Amino acid sequence: TLDSLSFPKSSSLPTHSSDTSPLLPLSISLPKTLESETLYSFESLFFPPKLKFRSSNSSSTTMGDSPHNRNLIKQHQLRIYEQSQSYLREQNLSLLRKLNQKEKLLQRHKSEPDMNARALKKFELENQKLASACQELLDKGNNLEKEIALYEHDREALMEFGNEADEREQQARSSVLELERNLQLVMDELKNYKHQKDLKAGSSSTCTAVEKNLLDSLLETLPSKDDDSTHAFLKANLENESCKRLLSMWNCLKPSTHRVLSLVSKIKSLQKDKEHLRINLHKAEEEVKLLFDENSILDKENKRLLKKYKERNHPSSGEKHTSSQSAKSNKRKSSPRTNSPVEQKVRNDSNSSEKHTTSPSAKSSKTKCSPRTSRSSAVERKIDFDDIDSARQPLSPLANNSPDCRIHKK
Known part of the structure; x- marks a missing residue:
């Protein structure tokens, strides 16, 4: 086992400056608890594949435990470690270069989104400007289209107005020609009229004198003037x-x-008489209607009284028969409008002159009589032609407020 491994600095190996990234440590200290497996894994990590670390046990077994052999082994190991250190430095430098490249690439990739965002914002602004410009152009185009349509409409209206003006000009020319012809005809007629007037000027005075004489002679044939x-x-x-x-x-x-x-x-008086006759005729028609109504009422009353009289008197059958025959004959001879018993009495009274010499007592007795006698007296007063109204002129109007007017009595 190796207690510790120290790698001395070599001047031949390249070193990094302060601005570069730090290199790996030159001395590697291993813990004492590491065994051969740890050393083997260390060799596989830090040493190149061509350099193989041999353990001290194997070297000691092959070469023995002499100090010379140990030094050789250490020197050999030292060379191996130096080679591994140089290799590691080269690897470190290559890794640093790759790291710098990756950092630059990373910075470039980081700056690209910002650049893209700025470019995108710029593009959006330009796009908005282009959209607003396009909208303005569209509005201008629509306005131009509207103006063009208005110009077209005005042009068509002007063309129609020009056509109408041409037609009116032609009509005016034709009317002017016609008026000129009519004026010429009127001038000719005026000349003829003047010529005829000049011819008749001499005979006009004689015509008026003849006309006046004829009118005077005609007026002399009329009756004498009043x-x-x-x-x-x-x-x-x-x-x-x-x-x-x-x-x-x-x-x-x-x-x-x-x-x-x-x-x-005379004409005015005749017109006045005509109006009086019309008014009197209208009033007479109304009087006739009222007389007819009163006559019908009196006929009914007469029939009722005759019936009552027959009921009160009971003579013999012969007398009844004769009275019935006489009544039938009277009915055949008279009409209900003109030959009722009351009207016969009125006619007889109108022919007599006793009505003008009646006493006040007789008049008072008439006022106390029955309704039948009062109605008959009213008819008598109306049909009496010797009354006050008989003194008026034939063509004078009837007085509306006369005492015998049937309209006011009604």
């Missing part, structure tokens, strides 16, 4: 400016003008 009625008509229409001026010029008017004014007054 100056009083004409004057009254003009006074009644003083609100009219023409009537007022004619009235102021009354003494200076010609006879033909007086006749015309009399005709106008």
Whole structure:
């Protein structure tokens, strides 16, 4: 066993400077507990394969235990250890070189991600700039497309407007030509009219004089004029400016003008009479309707009274037969509207003149009679033609507030 192994420094071996990595220790001390197996493993680790360490036991057995042999063995071992040390140094240097290369490679690999990250960031920034520039270009392109579309639309509108302007120009030219032709025709007609007017200028005065004479002769054929009625008509229409001026010029008017004014007054009076007749006819129709209603009521009342009278009186059968035959004959001869007993009484009373000489006592007795007699008296008053309304003119309007108006009595 080797207690300790020491490797002296050799000047021939290369040494590393302070800036390089430290070399392996030059002296290797082994613990005493290591045996031959440890030595063998040490040999296999540190010695080259060509150098084999032989144990002291084997050398001692072969060469003996003499000091000379021991020195030889130690020298031999020393050479072996020096060779192994040089080999180890070379290995150490090669390992250091490889370590430096690996460190440089590691640093390079460490710096590459940073460089890649910076390049990636730069690329992202450039990409964002390019994207924004591309978006701006797209927006500009869209705006340009819109402007182009607007320009196209404006161009089409201008072309259509130009076509319409051409059509309007053609129409205006045609209308101008037509107007020129019409103007020429109008000028020709105007010339003809002037020529005819010049020809008729001499005969116009004679025509007006003849027309005036004919009108005067025609007015003379009319009946004699009524100056009083004409004057009254003009006074009644003083609100009219023409009537007022004619009235102021009354003494200076010609006879033909007086006749015309009399005709106008007659026409106005006829129109007024026509309106009165229309109003009276309308009122008469309403009176006829009311008379018909009252006549039907009186017929019903008459039938009821006749029936009651027949029930109260019970004469012989012959008298009943004769009365029934007379009633039937009366029914055949009279209509329900005009020949009822009450109407016959009214007709008889209207033909007599006793109605104007009736006393106040008789009038008071009439007011106390039955409803039937009151209705008959109302009809009598209406059909009496000798009443106050008979004194009005035939074409005058009926008074709405007259005591005999059926409408107000209704």
